[in-house]
Amino acid sequence: MLAFVLTTASYFFLEFPWYYLILPPFLYSLVLAVGSAFIGLGFFVKSVCKAETNQKTLSLSFDDGPDATKTPLILETLKVNQIKASFFVIGKKIKGNEALLKQIREEGHIIANHSFSHSYFYDFYPTKKVIEDLRLNNNTIKEIIGLTPTLFRPPYGVTNPNIARAVKQLELISIGWNVRSLDTVITDTNKLLKRVTDRIKPGSILLFHDTGSNTLETLKEIILFAQKNGYRIVSLTELLKINAYEES
Ligand SMILES: [Zn+2]
Numbered sequence: 252m253l254a255f256v257l258t259t260a261s262y263f264f265l266e267f268p269w270y271y272l273i274l275p276p277f278l279y280s281l282v283l284a285v286g287s288a289f290i291g292l293g294f295f296v297k298s299v300c301k302a303e304t305n306q307k308t309l310s311l312s313f314d315d316g317p318d319a320t321k322t323p324l325i326l327e328t329l330k331v332n333q334i335k336a337s338f339f340v341i342g343k344k345i346k347g348n349e350a351l352l353k354q355i356r357e358e359g360h361i362i363a364n365h366s367f368s369h370s371y372f373y374d375f376y377p378t379k380k381v382i383e384d385l386r387l388n389n390n391t392i393k394e395i396i397g398l399t400p401t402l403f404r405p406p407y408g409v410t411n412p413n414i415a416r417a418v419k420q421l422e423l424i425s426i427g428w429n430v431r432s433l434d435t436v437i438t439d440t441n442k443l444l445k446r447v448t449d450r451i452k453p454g455s456i457l458l459f460h461d462t463g464s465n466t467l468e469t470l471k472e473i474i475l476f477a478q479k480n481g482y483r484i485v486s487l488t489e490l491l492k493i494n495a496y497e498e499s
Pocket residue numbers: 314315365369406407
């Protein structure tokens with residue numbers, strides 16, 4: 252912004268091409284867009300996107316729940332296969348799904364913070380508003396499961412300096428992924444499966460959504476893939492050797 256003001260001011264004193272006026276804000280927007288879009292680059296928020304390991308382990312994460320119809324089916328499949336996963340929940344979806352949230356926890360999965368509002372405009376929230384939103388979600392979760400999450404995944408995987416400051420102040424650990432399933436976009440289960448299995452490496456963190464239309468089918472196939480290829484599916488806390496909740 253300052254650069255923009257200075258450039259605009261100097262325009263009246265110096266003669267240089269008009270496009271210099273839009274260059275600084277343009278570059279700034281570009282840096283912000285690139286930095287925000289690639290969570291793995293850790294441009295603004297240092298996110299953990301995989302484990303550094305040679306062991307064939309991987310971890311499953313599900314965003315955007317709890318979902319009254321789809322989450323129970325995912326839970327059922329995980330239970331049958333004795334797999335522990337992580338659920339990055341949206342606070343505003345918890346109301347009416349309190350029992351489901353409890354069930355996720357009781358079945359041994361991790362509950363993590365995926366913001367309260369999951370607003371399209373999250374990227375434009377000032378730091379204070381991000382902090383309030385993340386706190387509200389953590390408090391909502393705590394009221395139900397009695398634990399305060401330390402793991403956070405930014406809505407849409409987008410990060411910026413305000414989110415970075417909030418994460419730091421609340422001492423959260425930002426969790427990304429290195430295998431994005433695109434399960435809310437790709438409707439063909441085989442294509443989805445190929446996309447995911449092509450990208451799996453030791454220490455991978457897989458991103459799915461409770462809300463995906465073929466997530467459940469893909470999950471079942473991923474479990475078979477893991478069994479066939481000698482991969483152990485472990486929880487994020489085991490994969491990354493971190494705590495999922497604040498110590499009380
Ligand atoms: Zn999300």
